[in-house]
Amino acid sequence: MSDKNKKQGHIENDPSYKGLQVNSGISQPPSINPRIAERLKNKRKKYSIDDYVKGILDGDRGILSQAITLIESSKYEHQKIAQEIIEKCLPYSGKSVRIGVTGVPGAGKSTFIEAFGKHVTGQGHKLAVLAIDPSSERSKGSILGDKTRMEELSVDQNAYIRPSPSAGSLGGVARKTRESLILCEAAGFDTILIETVGVGQSETAVHSMVDFFLLIKIAGAGDELQGIKRGIMEMADLISINKADGNNVHKAQLARVQFENALHLFPQSPSGWSPKVLTCSAIEKTGIDNIWDTIMDYCSHTQQNGYFEQRRSEQAKYWMYETINEQLKDGFYQKQLIKDQIPDFENKVLNDEMSSFVAAFKLLDAYFQDIKNKE
Numbered sequence: 550m551s552d553k554n555k556k557q558g559h560i561e562n563d564p565s566y567k568g569l570q571v572n573s574g575i576s577q578p579p580s581i582n583p584r585i586a587e588r589l590k591n592k593r594k595k596y597s598i599d600d601y602v603k604g605i606l607d608g609d610r611g612i613l614s615q616a617i618t619l620i621e622s623s624k625y626e627h628q629k630i631a632q633e634i635i636e637k638c639l640p641y642s643g644k645s646v647r648i649g650v651t652g653v654p655g656a657g658k659s660t661f662i663e664a665f666g667k668h669v670t671g672q673g674h675k676l677a678v679l680a681i682d683p684s685s686e687r688s689k690g691s692i693l694g695d696k697t698r699m700e701e702l703s704v705d706q707n708a709y710i711r712p713s714p715s716a717g718s719l720g721g722v723a724r725k726t727r728e729s730l731i732l733c734e735a736a737g738f739d740t741i742l743i744e745t746v747g748v749g750q751s752e753t754a755v756h757s758m759v760d761f762f763l764l765i766k767i768a769g770a771g772d773e774l775q776g777i778k779r780g781i782m783e784m785a786d787l788i789s790i791n792k793a794d795g796n797n798v799h800k801a802q803l804a805r806v807q808f809e810n811a812l813h814l815f816p817q818s819p820s821g822w823s824p825k826v827l828t829c830s831a832i833e834k835t836g837i838d839n840i841w842d843t844i845m846d847y848c849s850h851t852q853q854n855g856y857f858e859q860r861r862s863e864q865a866k867y868w869m870y871e872t873i874n875e876q877l878k879d880g881f882y883q884k885q886l887i888k889d890q891i892p893d894f895e896n897k898v899l900n901d902e903m904s905s906f907v908a909a910f911k912l913l914d915a916y917f918q919d920i921k922n923k924e
Contacts, residue, residue, distance in 0.1 A: 596612065596615070598630065598633050598634060598637065600612070601615070601616050601630075601634045602634060602637045602638060604616075605634070605638055605732055605735050605736050606638070606641060606735060606736070608736050608737050609736075610709055610736075613709070613732060613733070613736050614711070616631065616634050616732055617711060617713075617729045617732060619631040619634070620635075620725050620728045620729055620732075621713060621725055621729075631728070634732070635728050635731055635732065638731060638732055638735035639731060639735075641734070641735040642730075642731040642732075642734035642735050643734060643861070644734060644739060645733075645734045645738060645739045645740055645741050646739065646740050646741070646760055646761065646844065646848055647730065647741045647743070647758065647759040647760045647761070648740070648741065648742050648743070648759055648760070648761045648762075648763060648844060649742075649743050649745065649752075649755040649756060649758075649759035649761070649762045649763065650662060650742055650743065650744045650745070650763050650765065651744075651745040651752050651755060651762075651763070651764055651765070651781075652764060652765030652766060652767075652791075653766075655767070656765045656766060656767050656791055657765065657767065657791045657792055657831050658744055658765055659680075659699060659744070660791075660831040660832065661765055661789070661791055661829070661831040662678060662680075662699065662702070662742060662744055663699040663700075663701055663702045663831070664831040664832075664834045664837050665742075665831075665837055665840065665841070666678060666699070666702040666705070666708055666742070667701060667702060667705065667834075668834075668837045668838060668841055669740050669841065670702075670705050670707040670708055672841070674707070674739050674740045675707050675708075675709075675737055675738045675739055675740065676702075676705075676707060676708045676709070676738060676740045676741075676742065677708075677709045677710075677711070677730075677733035677736075677738035677740070677741050677742070678699070678702070678708065678709070678710045678711065678741075678742045678744065679711050679713065679726055679729055679730060679733070679741065679742070679743045679744070680710060680711070680712045680713070680744040681712075681713055681726065681743070681744060681745055709733065709736075709738060711729065711733075713725070713726065713729070724868060724871060724872055724875060726743060726754075726755075726758065727758045727868055730743070730758065741759075743755050743758065743759060752780075752781055752784060753780075753784075756784045757864055757867050757868070758864060758868070760847075760848065760851075760857065760860070760861070761786050761787070761844050761847055761848070762784050762785055762786050762787075763785070763786065763787050763788075763789060763840070763844075764781060764782075764784075764785040764787070764788045764789070765788075765789050765791050766788060766789070766790050766791065766804065766808070767790065767791050767792050768790055768792070768793070768797060768800035768801040768803065768804035782811065782812065782815065783815055783818075785824055786818075786820075786822060786824055786825075786847055787824060787825050787826075787827065787840065787843055787844070787847075788808050788812075788824065788825070788826045788827075789826075789827050789828070789829050789836075789840055790804050790805050790808070790826070790827070790828040790829070791829055791830070791831055792830060792831070792832070793828035793829060793830050793835070793836065794830035794832055794833045794835070798828075801828045802828065805826045805827070805828055808826045809826045812824050812826065819856065820847075820850075820851050820854075820856045820860070821850070821851075821854055821856065822847055822850055822851065825843055827839050827840055827843065881913075881916055884916060884919065886915060886916070886919050887912060887915070887916055890912060890915060891912065894908040894911065894912060895908075
């Protein structure tokens with residue numbers, strides 16, 4: 550066999566084999582997508598605080614995502630880095646419209662957000678969606694499926710979707726969501742949507758970090774009158790009756806009238822804004838433009854009467870106190886002295902040797918005494 554044929558490795562190409570020709574074949578593709586490999590390589594790269602801040606201000610979504618991961622981390626060293634990043638990004642935040650979206654499971658929140666988000670980006674805006682995914686109380690795991698439900702929006706160059714596990718904290722949202730919001734604003738997103746799990750205390754927490762609160766309802770599900778509860782209704786700046794399509798159009802119009810009548814029973818909002826009720830269809834993408842126009846009207850109204858900035862100041866103060874409460878709680882449970890004593894006190898409570906209240910006060914006394922001894 551000739552040297553050339555040896556190099557090709559195919560003995561069949563030797564002239565002695567008549568009528569046979571074996572091609573050398575093609576090189577095998579890499580076992581991993583090159584773009585994914587590059588992304589993994591970047592993930593392994595360690596960034597300084599200034600690298601994170603510069604990346605966020607430049608709109609680098611990879612670095613933004615990593616910074617939000619640091620915010621969500623429970624590790625002290627990650628939290629420390631995250632706080633420094635937030636502090637440096639804070640002067641570049643606050644220039645967005647913050648919108649909270651809530652509704653019972655099945656109301657079509659994710660479908661609505663995709664249709665609404667495409668409308669917003671179509672208007673030339675940059676949209677960030679912070680979607681709070683319900684976590685399992687047992688495993689603390691979360692599906693994080695919003696990107697699969699928002700197929701069009703997830704590939705939109707002007708949209709960024711960040712699903713975060715609620716981890717059972719304050720019904721799904723807390724300080725970490727607000728801090729993520731600040732980084733998204735610093736990254737140039739001028740419209741922020743926060744989607745809640747729609748259960749528990751999450752609505753109250755979201756209401757304390759947004760400018761506009763949107764409640765999504767559906768007609769024909771038997772919740773028209775049941776859904777008229779003071780707490781959630783008083784928080785809403787707009788109620789949108791979703792799924793107003795097909796045979797459901799008439800039911801949606803009836804539900805709209807019922808909610809409008811109910812809203813008249815509530816006292817005037819401090820914002821001076823009268824909550825509206827609109828119908829829409831996220832599937833058919835009808836009525837979405839009216840909702841966006843209403844939000845713009847609300848922002849214009851509250852900016853003119855000074856309520857917009859006043860509310861943001863109140864929210865900043867609220868989250869200062871919430872952070873103090875959270876840090877005190879974390880500091881208590883992280884102290885080794887408390888970790889060592891809690892099992893013993895738990896057993897005494899379970900065996901009726903000590904009341905829950907006495908056990909709690911004794912642990913608190915031990916905590917404060919330890920701090921005093923170290924002063």
